[in-house]
Amino acid sequence: xxxxxxxxxxxxxxxxxxxxxxxxxxxxxxxxxxxxxxxxxxxxxxxxxxxxxxxxxxxxxxxxxxxxxxxxxxxxxxxxxxxxxxxxxxxxxxxxxxxxxxxxxxxxxxxxxxxxxxxxxxxxxxx
Amino acid sequence: xxxxxxxxxxxxxxxxxxxxxxxxxxxxxxxxxxxxxxxxxxxxxxxxxxxxxxxxxxxxxxxxxxxxxxxxxxxxxxxxxxxxxxxxxxxxxxxxxxxxxxxxxxxxxxxxxxxxxxxxxxxxxxxxxxxxxxxxxxxxxxxxxxxxxxxxxxxxxxxxxxxxxxxxxxxxxxxxxxxxxxxxxxxxxxxxxxxxxxxxxxxxxxxxxxxxxxxxxxxxxxxxxxxxxxxxxxxxxxxxxxxxxxxxxxxxxxxxxxxxxxxxxxxxxxxxxxxxxxxxxxxxxxxxxxxxxxxxxxxxxxxxxxxxxxxxxxxxxxxxxxxxxxxxxxxxxxxxxxxxxxxxxxxxxxxxxxxxxxxxxxxxxxxxxxxxxxxxxx
Numbered sequence: 222x223x224x225x226x227x228x229x230x231x232x233x234x235x236x237x238x239x240x241x242x243x244x245x246x247x248x249x250x251x252x253x254x255x256x257x258x259x260x261x262x263x264x265x266x267x268x269x270x271x272x273x274x275x276x277x278x279x280x281x282x283x284x285x286x287x288x289x290x291x292x293x294x295x296x297x298x299x300x301x302x303x304x305x306x307x308x309x310x311x312x313x314x315x316x317x318x319x320x321x322x323x324x325x326x327x328x329x330x331x332x333x334x335x336x337x338x339x340x341x342x343x344x345x346x347x348x
Numbered sequence: 349x350x351x352x353x354x355x356x357x358x359x360x361x362x363x364x365x366x367x368x369x370x371x372x373x374x375x376x377x378x379x380x381x382x383x384x385x386x387x388x389x390x391x392x393x394x395x396x397x398x399x400x401x402x403x404x405x406x407x408x409x410x411x412x413x414x415x416x417x418x419x420x421x422x423x424x425x426x427x428x429x430x431x432x433x434x435x436x437x438x439x440x441x442x443x444x445x446x447x448x449x450x451x452x453x454x455x456x457x458x459x460x461x462x463x464x465x466x467x468x469x470x471x472x473x474x475x476x477x478x479x480x481x482x483x484x485x486x487x488x489x490x491x492x493x494x495x496x497x498x499x500x501x502x503x504x505x506x507x508x509x510x511x512x513x514x515x516x517x518x519x520x521x522x523x524x525x526x527x528x529x530x531x532x533x534x535x536x537x538x539x540x541x542x543x544x545x546x547x548x549x550x551x552x553x554x555x556x557x558x559x560x561x562x563x564x565x566x567x568x569x570x571x572x573x574x575x576x577x578x579x580x581x582x583x584x585x586x587x588x589x590x591x592x593x594x595x596x597x598x599x600x601x602x603x604x605x606x607x608x609x610x611x612x613x614x615x616x617x618x619x620x621x622x623x624x625x626x627x628x629x630x631x632x633x634x635x636x637x638x639x640x641x642x643x644x645x646x647x648x649x650x651x652x653x654x655x656x657x658x659x660x661x662x663x664x665x666x667x668x669x670x671x672x673x674x675x676x677x678x679x680x681x682x683x684x685x686x687x688x689x690x691x692x693x694x695x696x697x698x699x700x701x702x703x704x705x706x707x708x709x710x711x712x713x714x715x716x717x718x719x720x721x722x723x724x725x726x
Binding site for chain 2: 230249250251275276277278279280281282283284285287288291293294296297298306307308309310317318328329331333
């Protein structure tokens with residue numbers, strides 16, 4: 222696992238996760254082994270960017286000059302369709318349980334995942 | 349068997365010009381005197397950490413400063429659960445015969461020793477450095493996330509949360525050492541500035557200077573004994589992203605093990621000291637511990653259940669929310685107040701019967717939990 226990950230944490234427009242070839246566990250925080258079974262047969266995969274909102278918190282009081290320039294910003298926990306949970310930014314009016322899709326945006330000098338209401342979901346609601 | 353033989357607590361708020369070591373020393377001095385002991389009687393020291401003055405060997409830094417050469421000493425770091433984790437360790441050390449009298453101490457000039465922004469930023473670093481911190485979360489945001497989910501699953505409202513801020517303030521009003529003593533209402537909480545929604549300013553504990561200490565001993569030193577009846581921990585995760593579902597959080601695991609270790613049931617509890625970094629923390633922990641059924645904690649506040657004259661008085665000093673939060677010492681104040689209540693020295697805050705108390709601490713984002721039962725013995 223010495224190769225540099227090419228995902229949003231290193232400035233690339235991608236959300237990566239690991240899938241265990243032994244026990245099928247999926248994990249988001251990258252490691253050299255599976256945290257569920259200890260196995261080393263891990264495959265790195267690219268997530269689709271689709272998921273559902275698990276939790277939200279609209280940050281109105283930030284602690285650094287860089288982040289303060291962005292308030293208010295909505296921090297989300299998203300349950301991805303691949304089965305792992307991740308923290309990200311998202312639209313301010315998202316509700317828990319809504320289907321969302323990821324894009325990427327700049328925040329405080331770095332790239333971060335940003336979820337917005339899934340387009341097909343909006344259409345489904347209207348129909 | 350072990351006993352809490354002495355307690356010491358400074359006022360919380362601003363202690364301009366005092367260092368973390370000063371505040372630890374003040375509390376330690378009070379606790380040792382309260383136990384009827386001298387510095388030389390202390391053969392063990394457990395201390396927490398100071399975010400203002402970090403050190404890799406804080407226990408020996410303190411021991412040297414305070415003038416003790418202990419047989420056993422080191423620091424413990426479990427975030428907000430540190431105070432009770434140290435108490436649990438001291439209990440086991442005393443029971444095992446390793447030490448006779450352990451001084452447990454925490455203190456920090458967190459308010460005046462650094463800017464509020466620096467405090468908030470230092471604490472936010474409990475988040476994952478790669479997968480969370482770059483998103484600009486704060487500790488209130490981590491708890492705001494948990495709050496939004498808990499409210500969604502159990503129908504808890506922001507007004508429900510506000511009841512706990514009001515209760516803690518009402519309790520603090522009767523303690524001269526509390527940082528915030530002006531009465532507040534649910535309307536005030538609702539109208540307070542948004543911090544990390546659904547949490548607003550008055551849902552959050554303040555940053556404080558202060559110190560707290562106690563002595564845990566193998567044998568009683570005074571008249572009324574406060575015995576550690578049983579305790580347990582549970583650690584399910586560090587980062588909120590990796591937290592289990594709400595029904596599998598560590599508080600329920602820790603309390604279940606503590607009940608088994610002590611033979612005490614929740615219905616036996618006469619006084620509760622529960623970690624309250626945010627109103628949501630208190631609501632969730634009370635319901636996880638079984639001091640209220642799911643979604644019913646606020647209703648119990650409204651009918652006076654957790655008041656000084658209620659069935660289970662809760663944090664009668666005002667808790668972290670209003671007595672204040674100076675880091676490790678913050679939740680240690682809960683144990684100091686519990687001891688005063690159990691030994692009937694709480695003055696005008698005295699409750700009817702604090703014969704059996706339940707204490708619970710939480711560190712991280714509901715990551716680390718310690719549950720403990722204390723029992724009064726005459």
